[in-house]
Amino acid sequence: MEKRRADIIAEQLEERIFDGTFADGDRLDEARLAEQFGVSRTPLREALQRLARSGLVELIQRRGAFVRQPGPVELLEMFEVMAELEAVCGRLAAKRISDTALVHLDEANQKCQAAVEARDPDAYYSENERFHKIIYKESGNSFLETETVLLHRRLQPFRRQQLRLRGRMVQSMSEHTSILEALERGDAEAAASALRGHVAIQGEKFHSLMSTLKSAAE
Amino acid sequence: MEKRRADIIAEQLEERIFDGTFADGDRLDEARLAEQFGVSRTPLREALQRLARSGLVELIQRRGAFVRQPGPVELLEMFEVMAELEAVCGRLAAKRISDTALVHLDEANQKCQAAVEARDPDAYYSENERFHKIIYKESGNSFLETETVLLHRRLQPFRRQQLRLRGRMVQSMSEHTSILEALERGDAEAAASALRGHVAIQGEKFHSLMSTLKSAAE
């Protein structure tokens, strides 16, 4: 299953945007990049269109592709939507979740607990992701699931660093527990609001993180 | 502001998929279509990729582009998500909506009423759309707004016919009124659940429409 060059290039460009090689507003020169990747402009253009879809790049007619990092306002908006989507997943999952999924959820949660005790943010991060993805799936709505996963991925680079904040992992854990309990009780509204709060707080943390960075830079 | 050919072609292909010229599963031959549109394969391929992004077409490696109409199950899922997104817009808008927007909403609603009395589904449809789009915007979250508009558009062809169902316009009107009242009171939860119900019922109507079509075909 040989991958298309366009896909490989899209991934690599995505990485370079996230790691800061390309900053916000930079123009992505087709010819330059094509040479750099050792391909022609054709697959490179396809890659750019793909990035435009995920919102990382803005394609302007007859002018080219520009890196488009979401600003603080848009990020807050995205976090808000993420919180609401997770809340919806939770509300639906509370009514539809299977017993085995509840077991898996409990397992993921326990591994989270272990990661907290080991003070291992990376382990926590991956188990946390598993926890949330189970809930997306158990919403019983695969369209919702894919849309939620998509936004989750888009926010990933902005959320990861937050776990390093003092006390965040412990707090996150306790939120997980109340989410799990609500799902076990089948309490749709409780699950929804617990998840909403759990994610919304990330947006707020992000916000304060941003402003500290801002003021530190002055 | 000369449009790109790829965009024009994408629109036209989209139309042909909706109007049934291309059925589910059909392979879209690049060469044939390119000749038909009088362009080369390059812009046509770009158009196909665009359609793939909106989910109308599935691109399979080294095999081509295939029309991919959502089946009944996926449609129900999409309507469910639409209902939840509108509910979220409503919940946020209840807290954030401006007075002038409330006036505009009321105006749109009155025009809806007039359309009901004139038994004019087309007029109702367009005013109804205005009504909903005001709410999306007044959520105060432009990311949410664009995402919601996007899904709205994707469901448009499946929703339009429903207004012809007996009594649907009248019922829809009364739902509008309770939505408007909830927003005027600033009652977030009432607005959310009113909108959720208002949209969810479209999914259900669609479902029954589908099953009657199914049984009629047997």
Next chain:
DNA sequence: GTCAATATTTTTGTATACAAGAATGATGGT
């Protein structure tokens, strides 16, 4: 006649070539 292996034809993916619009620099007038 059926199946398998190979040859041929299509068709996709990529490279290159060309056309048209935008950005940039030069020229000339005031």
Next chain:
DNA sequence: ACCATCATTCTTGTATACAAAAATATTGAC
């Protein structure tokens, strides 16, 4: 010196050409 207009250059958008993979047809063995 400054601004407007025009020419040049650069870049995007499109067409054509080529390569590689898949689909199809053909041939031959059993």
